[in-house]
Amino acid sequence: MNERPSPAASRLAAGATPAVSARGLTKRFGELVAVDGIDLEVPRGMIFAILGPNGAGKTTLMRMLATLAEPDTGEASIMGHDLVGEPDEVRGAIAMTGQFASLDEDLTGRENLVLLARLWGFRGRAARERADALLHEFDLAEAATRQVKAYSGGMRRRLDIAASLVVTPSVLFLDEPTTGLDPKARQGVWRMIRGLAEAGVTILLTTQYLEEADQLASRIAVIDHGRKIAEGTSRELKAATGSGFLHVTLGDPGQMHEVTRRLERMLRSQVQQSPEGGIVSTPVASAVEASEVVAALVAAGVDVSGFSMGSPSLEEVFFALTGEMGEADDTQGGDRT
Amino acid sequence: MSRATNGSGVAITRVERPARPSAVSNALVFGWRAVLKFKHVPEQLFDLVMTPIMFTLLFTFVFGGALAGSATDYLQYFLPGILVQTVAFNSVYSGMGLSTDLGKGLFDRFRSLPIWPLAPFAGLMVGDVLRHLIAGAIILTIGLLLGYRPENGVLGIVAGFGLLVAIGFGMGWVFIVLGLLIRTPTTVMTVGFTFLFPLVFASNVMVEPETMPGWLQAFVAVNPISLMATAMRGLLGGGATAAEVGLALLAPLVSTVVLAPTTLWLYLRR
Numbered sequence: 001m002n003e004r005p006s007p008a009a010s011r012l013a014a015g016a017t018p019a020v021s022a023r024g025l026t027k028r029f030g031e032l033v034a035v036d037g038i039d040l041e042v043p044r045g046m047i048f049a050i051l052g053p054n055g056a057g058k059t060t061l062m063r064m065l066a067t068l069a070e071p072d073t074g075e076a077s078i079m080g081h082d083l084v085g086e087p088d089e090v091r092g093a094i095a096m097t098g099q100f101a102s103l104d105e106d107l108t109g110r111e112n113l114v115l116l117a118r119l120w121g122f123r124g125r126a127a128r129e130r131a132d133a134l135l136h137e138f139d140l141a142e143a144a145t146r147q148v149k150a151y152s153g154g155m156r157r158r159l160d161i162a163a164s165l166v167v168t169p170s171v172l173f174l175d176e177p178t179t180g181l182d183p184k185a186r187q188g189v190w191r192m193i194r195g196l197a198e199a200g201v202t203i204l205l206t207t208q209y210l211e212e213a214d215q216l217a218s219r220i221a222v223i224d225h226g227r228k229i230a231e232g233t234s235r236e237l238k239a240a241t242g243s244g245f246l247h248v249t250l251g252d253p254g255q256m257h258e259v260t261r262r263l264e265r266m267l268r269s270q271v272q273q274s275p276e277g278g279i280v281s282t283p284v285a286s287a288v289e290a291s292e293v294v295a296a297l298v299a300a301g302v303d304v305s306g307f308s309m310g311s312p313s314l315e316e317v318f319f320a321l322t323g324e325m326g327e328a329d330d331t332q333g334g335d336r337t
Numbered sequence: 338m339s340r341a342t343n344g345s346g347v348a349i350t351r352v353e354r355p356a357r358p359s360a361v362s363n364a365l366v367f368g369w370r371a372v373l374k375f376k377h378v379p380e381q382l383f384d385l386v387m388t389p390i391m392f393t394l395l396f397t398f399v400f401g402g403a404l405a406g407s408a409t410d411y412l413q414y415f416l417p418g419i420l421v422q423t424v425a426f427n428s429v430y431s432g433m434g435l436s437t438d439l440g441k442g443l444f445d446r447f448r449s450l451p452i453w454p455l456a457p458f459a460g461l462m463v464g465d466v467l468r469h470l471i472a473g474a475i476i477l478t479i480g481l482l483l484g485y486r487p488e489n490g491v492l493g494i495v496a497g498f499g500l501l502v503a504i505g506f507g508m509g510w511v512f513i514v515l516g517l518l519i520r521t522p523t524t525v526m527t528v529g530f531t532f533l534f535p536l537v538f539a540s541n542v543m544v545e546p547e548t549m550p551g552w553l554q555a556f557v558a559v560n561p562i563s564l565m566a567t568a569m570r571g572l573l574g575g576g577a578t579a580a581e582v583g584l585a586l587l588a589p590l591v592s593t594v595v596l597a598p599t600t601l602w603l604y605l606r607r
């Protein structure tokens with residue numbers, strides 16, 4: 001959990017206009033309301049995560065904030081500049097690393113960065129020096145003269161993020177920065193994101209993984225079907241979900257209803273049933289509470305054939321927040337240990 | 338300046354934005370990108386010149402005698418036309434390239450930068466012009482080896498290549514618009530050639546229209562490709578009138594005036 005405000009965040013503290021401020025942002029594609037009246041306020045210097053399953057509207061929301069798509073209704077400002085009225089000022093203050101690499105595959109890593117440096121206004125040698133400094137910072141110096149098409153997924157991501165930092169942006173948008181990366185590359189990107197926040201960059205990132213939001217962000221907004229269904233610190237969201245989920249595997253699935261009733265009485269929280277595996281799951285406050293619950297079940301004669309605890313998956317957060325199963329089919333966020 | 342460390346333990350340095358560059362500077366940067374593409378993907382030249390070389394050889398030796406009495410006489414008529422055809426066909430590739438780039442999110446990066454919005458397209462044009470000049474030079478060289486004689490000499494060739502660039506520029510907009518409208522590069526190619534084939538074949542590029550039916554002759558007479566081929570013959574071989582050159586430039590001019598703003602509108606539509 002990352003609750004410590006970065007030094008830059010405290011330096012810039014109250015008084016300044018928020019880095020991102022949105023009211024009622026809405027985007028339709030024909031009948032489909034991809035983003036439905038989203039309010040957002042991201043203070044300067046913060047890492048803010050937008051958490052939601054595939055198709056929730058994360059990319060569409062980011063594209064609007066990065067001036068790539070125009071909102072149908074609603075308004076937003078970035079660093080005090082209105083999105084629609086002052087797009088060029090907004091573009092001068094932001095950088096976006098999209099969900100899919102925005103690099104020229106035919107060019108080398110270095111050429112990609114020199115190209116962007118020149119577009120920002122670095123001339124001749126200054127552009128080359130800026131590119132080399134970035135390649136060095138992002139551990140890509142050795143691959144500098146190779147074509148991007150020969151890069152690995154992790155290298156591409158790093159270069160793509162470096163490409164967003166030619167000029168240090170006030171606000172950096174990262175759309176699913178670690179999706180598709182192996183754990184080691186993911187750790188690398190996380191460290192990079194933390195480093196940027198330390199340097200005072202406001203970061204708005206999207207993710208499908210609760211764990212990622214938890215690891216990086218001071219605040220998390222949960223969105224689904226284009227709507228924001230919850231927002232808070234990781235701790236607040238977990239309070240709504242419990243600190244983790246207890247999964248109990250029943251030796252006799254016939255006891256499922258009885259066990260469910262018992263757990264609901266004991267914990268006063270919602271219980272999920274997965275009849276196929278004979279598993280019941282419920283949020284618990286702590287590992288101690290979980291062990292007490294299991295002991296009580298055994299004492300009451302329930303045939304417990306196994307149990308485990310895991311941090312809540314995105315699916316379980318949705319379940320806790322909305323009382324219904326989320327559409328998330330991706331449970332990578334929950335490490336069932 | 339503040340410093341912090343990233344994953345590799347190296348300092349991330351805050352870097353401020355330099356003075357905003359001019360629109361021309363932005364466009365030149367994209368032109369440089371086009372040049373880099375030549376360096377990294379030299380195979381593209383193969384695509385660009387193989388078709389015209391085959392056309393030149395086949396038409397000259399297979400049809401030349403029948404159409405003009407001898408292969409060399411036909412080449413004298415055909416070569417300026419094949420130059421125009423080459424530029425027209427090769428414009429299709431830039432539309433495909435744009436469609437490919439757009440599908441990859443690269444242009445999202447460009448669009449989120451505070452730059453002159455038309456700069457990426459100006460860069461595409463630079464690449465096109467280079468392609469046209471290189472392909473034109475190769476075709477002309479082959480023509481010269483086969484016996485083509487540009488009666489107007491070096492000045493004529495320079496003027497002719499100037500016209501080629503103008504044609505390529507006008508044609509470029511057509512395919513940039515197609516590239517913006519169509520998401521799949523191969524569809525851009527199909528649509529492009531469907532539009533170009535009748536235009537190129539129902540023209541005076543390959544044969545004089547005298548033997549064609551009247552209605553077709555009427556079309557050939559106003560077909561911009563014919564006007565371009567006629568002007569090109571005049572510039573290279575002698576006898577070009579200002580009116581001919583003016584008519585040849587009309588289509589590229591109209592295309593630029595209409596399609597450049599269309600491009601901007603399509604690109605910024607969001």
Ligand SMILES: Nc1ncnc2c1ncn2[C@@H]1O[C@H](COP(=O)(O)OP(=O)(O)O)[C@@H](O)[C@H]1O
Nearest residue numbers: 029032034052053054055056057058059060061
């Ligand atoms: N250009 C578009 N045209 C039509 N529908 C779109 C377009 N972009 C996104 N959508 C739809 O909008 C919804 C939200 O998509 P998106 O913002 O990409 O979600 P996420 O990034 O959270 O996966 C999805 O149902 C998607 O199919």
Ligand SMILES: [Mg+2]
Nearest residue numbers: 058059060099
């Ligand atoms: Mg997305």
